[in-house]
Amino acid sequence: MLSYLIRRLILVLPVAFGVSVICFMLVQIAPGDPLTAIMPIDATAEEQAAMRAAYGLDKPLAVQYAIWIGNLAQGDMGKSIATGRPVAAEVFGAVNNSLLLAASAAVIAFPIGVFLGFLAGYFRDTWIDRAVTAASITGVSLPNYWLGIVLVIIFSVNLGWLPSMGAGPGGSQAWVWNWEHMRHLILPAVTLSVVPIGIVARTVRALAGDILTQDFVQALYAKGMTRMDVLWHVARNAAATALSVMGLQLGYLLGGSILIETVFNWPGSGFLLSNAIFQRDLPLLQGTILVLALLFVAMNLIVDVAQAAIDPRIQRT
Amino acid sequence: MALAEPEMMDGREPAPMEKPQGYWAGVGERLLQDKLTMACFGVLMLLILSAVFAPWLGLADPYKGSMIARLKPIGTEGYPLGTDEQGRDMLARLIYGGRLTLFIGLMPVVFAFFIGSFLGVLAGYVGGLTNTIIMRTIDVFFAFPSVLLAIAISGALGAGIFNSLVSLTIVFIPPITRVAEAVTSGVRSLDYIDAARATGANNWTVIRMHVIGNVLSPIFVYATSLTSVCMILAAGLSFLGIGVRPPEPEWGLMLNTLRSAIYINPWLSALPGMMIFVTSLCLNLLSDGLRSAMNVRD
Numbered sequence: 113m114l115s116y117l118i119r120r121l122i123l124v125l126p127v128a129f130g131v132s133v134i135c136f137m138l139v140q141i142a143p144g145d146p147l148t149a150i151m152p153i154d155a156t157a158e159e160q161a162a163m164r165a166a167y168g169l170d171k172p173l174a175v176q177y178a179i180w181i182g183n184l185a186q187g188d189m190g191k192s193i194a195t196g197r198p199v200a201a202e203v204f205g206a207v208n209n210s211l212l213l214a215a216s217a218a219v220i221a222f223p224i225g226v227f228l229g230f231l232a233g234y235f236r237d238t239w240i241d242r243a244v245t246a247a248s249i250t251g252v253s254l255p256n257y258w259l260g261i262v263l264v265i266i267f268s269v270n271l272g273w274l275p276s277m278g279a280g281p282g283g284s285q286a287w288v289w290n291w292e293h294m295r296h297l298i299l300p301a302v303t304l305s306v307v308p309i310g311i312v313a314r315t316v317r318a319l320a321g322d323i324l325t326q327d328f329v330q331a332l333y334a335k336g337m338t339r340m341d342v343l344w345h346v347a348r349n350a351a352a353t354a355l356s357v358m359g360l361q362l363g364y365l366l367g368g369s370i371l372i373e374t375v376f377n378w379p380g381s382g383f384l385l386s387n388a389i390f391q392r393d394l395p396l397l398q399g400t401i402l403v404l405a406l407l408f409v410a411m412n413l414i415v416d417v418a419q420a421a422i423d424p425r426i427q428r429t
Numbered sequence: 430m431a432l433a434e435p436e437m438m439d440g441r442e443p444a445p446m447e448k449p450q451g452y453w454a455g456v457g458e459r460l461l462q463d464k465l466t467m468a469c470f471g472v473l474m475l476l477i478l479s480a481v482f483a484p485w486l487g488l489a490d491p492y493k494g495s496m497i498a499r500l501k502p503i504g505t506e507g508y509p510l511g512t513d514e515q516g517r518d519m520l521a522r523l524i525y526g527g528r529l530t531l532f533i534g535l536m537p538v539v540f541a542f543f544i545g546s547f548l549g550v551l552a553g554y555v556g557g558l559t560n561t562i563i564m565r566t567i568d569v570f571f572a573f574p575s576v577l578l579a580i581a582i583s584g585a586l587g588a589g590i591f592n593s594l595v596s597l598t599i600v601f602i603p604p605i606t607r608v609a610e611a612v613t614s615g616v617r618s619l620d621y622i623d624a625a626r627a628t629g630a631n632n633w634t635v636i637r638m639h640v641i642g643n644v645l646s647p648i649f650v651y652a653t654s655l656t657s658v659c660m661i662l663a664a665g666l667s668f669l670g671i672g673v674r675p676p677e678p679e680w681g682l683m684l685n686t687l688r689s690a691i692y693i694n695p696w697l698s699a700l701p702g703m704m705i706f707v708t709s710l711c712l713n714l715l716s717d718g719l720r721s722a723m724n725v726r727d
Contacts, residue, residue: 126569127568143587249710252713253657255665255709257668257702258684264691265695367573371669389580390670405573408577412572
């Protein structure tokens, strides 16, 4: 297990390096000179050159990258152009809110998805299977930002049951565990959970269906095991793959909540990202994306290791 | 077959009876019998054709607004689907909106199909260092959830149709390359490839004659399964304001601008999203139908 862990950790390094290169390049592909945002229009050529030198923009790209990475290693992601605050502080506050939203959506989606998928796999080719399959294909086809709007129309506009935006009463940005804040979480979390329900249900259905047709299931019945005990064996066999799909989905929820956060004005990383885009706040854009991508990489690593812990066969590959 | 057997027993060649059904004829036949898939195909064709021929359908001008006819409800006289927040005819905007939405929603997968297949077949066939360089680069892109990558690139490049096409193409190249590589390395290790090489065929000929034909259908089916996600993402970029620019009619952008009207005319403002949903549902079902008709296993 330890050697697997070390091998897996070594594999992450080049990916993390690549991620940092892509995030660095994001600022380079952006049109326009980064200086135009901060320099007055009538600045002379010397003043511009001085500013360029001050920001290190006169150095070759590789050197600029090395400086950027060096600062990153010290936790310095630069300053937001719009607010002047350090990017790191802005990003971590927002990522916390996004994690809360993603985790809530996962708590809703995974049990429902696993249950529906197992049901469909067990009762394969019955009306239950067809109903679950139809529901899951509808789920994965839904543009969730539209679903969010529809849920707002139903539950906020027509019924007036739930608030339509923000993370708490009076534009509160900090999360508190009370009913007023929970009410704000319900609609975005439910909206976000629909696509993963569909994907998890689909995966678990295929998995359960495949495992139930294997010989060992017959053997277990033949030696007199009860139905529940047999199902436990099936579940153990499906667990590793199901877990990896769910772990990936948790990562997607984190990155994919951007549109939902915009719909519900949820003060998370996606909301921060769209603000960064509209204010052309490139350091903030870069920092947010870097943190989200690295979180996603870390999530995949944890999933792989957990999968190997459950299913020892994986460690040998 | 029953008729052919006695002749086989004589040890003679059976007389050629009928040309066996080709692969594509079989696929076509199975598709025609699949009613759900055909229905989805019909809906998609209807959407595409109405978008292409929109100027000849006798619709209202999708750009012409009216201050006094803003946010008319669905079913208003003269405005069958109501009007938007600037008094523009919704029916016309929804149909015209299909032009950009479908174009930006489908083309990136087409581009990514060609680029990704090329890279994947190259990596899978050549192997070695080429494979390592291509596939390890592709791995890095998998570190980004697709929504995040699309928004990151579009956000950095800025709004615009061309920029959306570029960012979405970049998003879909890695998954297609990965599938193409896996299928190609599988085919490459088969005996008939060795046989072809033994006859003296050069690499190009082997790829063209023996590899492409065997890897293209699984890659194609996989690419079709990405179209629905691409549609949702493309409209999502416009919804965020980093895709198509106003006043162009586009479903995602319309959904965004109509958000301010959900307290005045809620169901009207949900219409553009309905179009995105129907399109992506049909694309998903069509892809599933194609997968089973072409006997591709994942």
